[in-house]
Amino acid sequence: MDFINLSVENVFRYDMRRFLVNTVKVLVVFSTRALLWVYSLILNVSSFNAAWKKPQTLPKIKFEFYNRSAEELRDLLISRQITSRQIVEAYINRVKEVDVILNSVVENRFEGALKDAEEVDNLIAKTDDVKMLFGVQPLLGIPFTVKENLAVKGMKHSSSRTRVPTKKAESDAGAVERLRRFGGIPLLVSNAPELCLNMETVSKKNGRTLNPYDTTRTTGGSSGGEAALLGAGASVIGLGSDIAGSIRFPSMFCGVFGHKPTPGYVSVEGHIPYSKDPMFDYYFTVGPMAKRAADLKLLFKLLVPEEKQHNLRLEEKVNVSNLKVYYMFGEGGGTYTQRPPNDRVQKALQTAVEYLESNFHCKCQLVRLPYLVDSITYNGALFTMNGFENVYQRSEDPDDWNFLSMLYMIIKKLTFTTDANFGAMLWAPMKYFTKLTVNLSNPDIFTQITESRKQFSEMLGDNAVFLYPTFPVEALLHNDIPNYFFDMSYASVFNVLGVPATQVPIKVPGSLPVGIQVVAAPDQDRLCFAVASALEETCGGWVPPVEVLHFPH
Numbered sequence: 001m002d003f004i005n006l007s008v009e010n011v012f013r014y015d016m017r018r019f020l021v022n023t024v025k026v027l028v029v030f031s032t033r034a035l036l037w038v039y040s041l042i043l044n045v046s047s048f049n050a051a052w053k054k055p056q057t058l059p060k061i062k063f064e065f066y067n068r069s070a071e072e073l074r075d076l077l078i079s080r081q082i083t084s085r086q087i088v089e090a091y092i093n094r095v096k097e098v099d100v101i102l103n104s105v106v107e108n109r110f111e112g113a114l115k116d117a118e119e120v121d122n123l124i125a126k127t128d129d130v131k132m133l134f135g136v137q138p139l140l141g142i143p144f145t146v147k148e149n150l151a152v153k154g155m156k157h158s159s160s161r162t163r164v165p166t167k168k169a170e171s172d173a174g175a176v177e178r179l180r181r182f183g184g185i186p187l188l189v190s191n192a193p194e195l196c197l198n199m200e201t202v203s204k205k206n207g208r209t210l211n212p213y214d215t216t217r218t219t220g221g222s223s224g225g226e227a228a229l230l231g232a233g234a235s236v237i238g239l240g241s242d243i244a245g246s247i248r249f250p251s252m253f254c255g256v257f258g259h260k261p262t263p264g265y266v267s268v269e270g271h272i273p274y275s276k277d278p279m280f281d282y283y284f285t286v287g288p289m290a291k292r293a294a295d296l297k298l299l300f301k302l303l304v305p306e307e308k309q310h311n312l313r314l315e316e317k318v319n320v321s322n323l324k325v326y327y328m329f330g331e332g333g334g335t336y337t338q339r340p341p342n343d344r345v346q347k348a349l350q351t352a353v354e355y356l357e358s359n360f361h362c363k364c365q366l367v368r369l370p371y372l373v374d375s376i377t378y379n380g381a382l383f384t385m386n387g388f389e390n391v392y393q394r395s396e397d398p399d400d401w402n403f404l405s406m407l408y409m410i411i412k413k414l415t416f417t418t419d420a421n422f423g424a425m426l427w428a429p430m431k432y433f434t435k436l437t438v439n440l441s442n443p444d445i446f447t448q449i450t451e452s453r454k455q456f457s458e459m460l461g462d463n464a465v466f467l468y469p470t471f472p473v474e475a476l477l478h479n480d481i482p483n484y485f486f487d488m489s490y491a492s493v494f495n496v497l498g499v500p501a502t503q504v505p506i507k508v509p510g511s512l513p514v515g516i517q518v519v520a521a522p523d524q525d526r527l528c529f530a531v532a533s534a535l536e537e538t539c540g541g542w543v544p545p546v547e548v549l550h551f552p553h
Contacts, residue, residue: 029337029376029486036482039414039422043479052208052478056215058232059097061548063090066233069292070142070299073236077141078130084117084141087236088185091143094234095188104209104219104228106148107156108188113143116185138302140183145235147223148189148206149196150286151270152176155186159272160194160203162419163391173270175239175286175303182302190225190238195273195389196246198423199488200481201225208478211253213512213545217475220250221423226289227254231513233544237299238289241271244382245470245491247287248503248517253475255513256542257532258289258503259296260494262522265312266303273389275398283382283495291542296502297529311523318530324464325356325364325531330472330490332368337376337486341472348506348514352467355538356531371452372468375489378452378496380434381445383427390427391420401428422482453497453522460521465531467516470503474512494519502528506540513543 047053065073065082076082092110099105120141127133134140151157151169158166172180180186191201191209201224202208209224211217212232219228223240230238231254240247242260251258266286268274275284288299301314329346331338341349356362371378392401392409406428412418413425460466472487494501494517501519508514518535520527532540 032485033483036485040479040482043482047479050478052210053216056101056210058101058212058546060546061094061233061544063094065090066094066544066548067291067542068236069290070139070237070295073142074134074138074140077124078134080124080130084120084124084185085114087141088113088117088143088187091187091234091236094232095229098212098229098232098234101215102210102212102228102232103207104190104225104232104234106189106191106206106225109152109155109186110188112154113185113187117141117143120183120185137183138298139179141185142183143185143187143236144179145187145226145229145238146176146189147192147226147238147240149192149222149241149272150176150189150239152186152189155189157189157272158205159196160192160205160421161272161389162194162204162421163393166205169270171270173286174267176270178267178303179239179299187235190229192222192225194391194421194424196222196241196243197427198222198421198481199245199249199484200423200478201228201250202478203421204419211475213255214475216477217512218253218478218481220253220471220475221481222246222250223258223289224250227251227256227258230254230256230289230291231542231545233291236291237295239286240289241268241284241286242495243284244379244488244495247289248470248491248501249488251289251503252470252505252513252515255505255515255545256289256291257293257296257505259287259300259525259528260491260501261285261287261300262312262500262525263498265308266300275385275387275389277385277387279381279385280388282498283385285495293504293529293532293536293541296532297526300525300529312525314526316526318526320356320530320534321360321362322463323362323527323531325353325362325467326367326459326464327353327364327467328367328369328372330469331373331375338489339472339484339487341469342474344474344508344510344514345469345472347508349467349469349516351508351539352504352506352516352535355535359538360534369456371448371455372493375493376486377445378449379489379492380430381449381496382492383430383434384445388427391418391424392428403432406432426485449496453499456497456499457521460524462521462524462527464520465527466519468519470515470517474510474514491517498522500525500528502532504532504535504540505542506535507543515540
């Protein structure tokens with residue numbers, strides 16, 4: 001009898017704990033939504049006459065190879081049909097045309113890039129076996145752009161921080177160094193919000209970056225400068241970083257491809273912010289962005305050290321017809337955190353499924369995965385990291401802050417007496433909320449995540465992918481992003497699970513780009529690339545935001 005009473009008591013305690021956790025979640029979510037709505041309203045009122053509220057049209061694209069992939073440009077260089085200087089010059093001119101409108105560039109190295117291109121052309125001119133030359137340096141003479149958070153030697157490297165003055169990078173970040181080693185020519189560093197902590201690319205230091213498809217709308221964040229340049233046809237390939245969708249959101253909003261790799265393969269050295277927390281390298285990744293799907297695989301292979309490439313099997317040919325395809329349209333009914341995808345986003349996902357079924361005869365299955373339904377709990381794991389630079393710290397120690405210093409900064413933000421970025425301000429409150437819910441939860445959040453990652457990986461194996469919306473709506477109007485804060489879970493859940501995910505633009509009627517994520521099990525990045533290329537051939541791909549001048553052949 002005592003045993004029965006004890007069991008009933010334990011069940012009652014567990015149910016009460018679960019009730020408390022859910023109650024706290026609901027209260028926090030709805031109170032946060034209310035505060036974010038008020039903040040968004042204040043932002044819109046305060047910027048009523050802002051210049052970016054007047055739509056501007058980008059200049060027409062005026063060079064013939066605007067849609068060539070890096071691989072195709074490489075072939076033109078090998079056959080001596082084009083020079084590196086011609087490529088670099090064309091992209092410099094395009095950047096100059098669009099950046100006066102988009103504000104996507106923090107600092108350029110145009111003169112240095114032209115000198116690099118001339119050196120490449122001289123090398124090609126005096127080399128007999130050019131194919132062998134490009135076999136060693138596959139990116140030789142190809143320009144690339146870099147998110148300013150990644151160090152490019154001699155260029156600004158501050159992550160738009162308001163707490164410290166802007167400095168110049170003394171050396172290249174690990175990822176940048178690898179692309180240079182393989183012949184790539186860095187062209188510029190692009191805009192990002194403070195400490196990457198915003199879903200919109202805007203900061204006091206570097207201003208607001210505008211969407212090339214509609215300048216009254218956001219590029220997303222935090223790799224918004226890169227996405228805007230690519231979407232505008234002003235970059236061949238780019239480097240971004242992703243901790244909660246920071247590559248994938250902007251890539252969707254600007255109509256291009258972006259890949260969040262399996263963690264641990266691409267160097268994160270030389271990135272601001274950085275953390276010594278052991279989970280940082282797991283949640284955070286540096287990854288490729290491009291107008292063409294093929295360039296994602298090319299860049300990823302060059303970014304991964306040779307000794308780590310074995311498990312990725314990047315050289316294996318993937319037969320898309322043999323792949324199983326699972327898909328979901330979001331958390332579904334009953335959730336209080338995530339908006340359902342709108343009609344165009346649903347259409348994009350449905351279109352991708354139909355094309356994979358009809359063109360490649362893939363077996364596609366609609367699923368409902370319970371561990372993707374309670375995304376707010378999983379996303380909380382991102383805020384458990386320590387040693388992450390923030391706007392609240394009182395010294396060089398990132399963990400030197402407390403509740404009072406947090407409250408002080410929030411009051412300053414609400415009274416417009418600090419330049420700290422809105423997204424960066426959410427870091428500390430979310431840490432407190434996460435700590436509260438994690439302490440109440442049983443089993444704890446990390447046990448759930450580990451089990452969910454295992455289940456997800458076992459479901460996909462090495463011959464299946466999972467399709468999921470990148471974001472529930474198209475690019476938002478500027479300053480509306482706070483109202484969609486919790487919808488970052490569409491992408492951030494895959495950071496928490498530690499799996500690769502590729503944003504793929506899908507063509508559906510309408511003027512703004514939409515896209516979906518192609519997700520695979522850990523180490524199966526090649527499946528993401530294969531499906532992205534298959535969708536590009538049939539129903540997806542980059543569509544220029546403006547008219548392209550026709551050239552005689």
